[in-house]
Amino acid sequence: MAKYTRVVKHIEAAFVRIMERDNVGEVNTRQIQANYNEHSRYGITTQRLTNLLQRRPQFAALRTETIRGTNRQVTYWKLADV
Numbered sequence: 001m002a003k004y005t006r007v008v009k010h011i012e013a014a015f016v017r018i019m020e021r022d023n024v025g026e027v028n029t030r031q032i033q034a035n036y037n038e039h040s041r042y043g044i045t046t047q048r049l050t051n052l053l054q055r056r057p058q059f060a061a062l063r064t065e066t067i068r069g070t071n072r073q074v075t076y077w078k079l080a081d082v
Helices: 004-020 027-041 046-055
Strands: 059-066 071-080
Touching: 004 046, 004 059, 004 071, 027 046, 027 059, 027 071, 046 071
Parallel strands: none
Antiparallel strands: 059 071
16 A cells, blocks of 8 residues: 555545635645545645655646745646546
8 A cells, every 4th residue: 555545535535625615727736635624633744745746656747836025936736547
């Protein structure tokens, strides 16, 4: 059994909740983290979330945007058809 399978299932559930609530096809990293932390007991760091999103085939990165006036970047994701 692969590591972090339970965490990945919670991330997928956060995707579905956000997409159904906002009626959108793509979700950014900040939205996923906020939803995950709101619905889980322990939460997740941005670094771990981004690492899992990049390495799992069920998530696909769409684009990355830089927030004006800062050095922060926001990446938009979607659930890939696996």
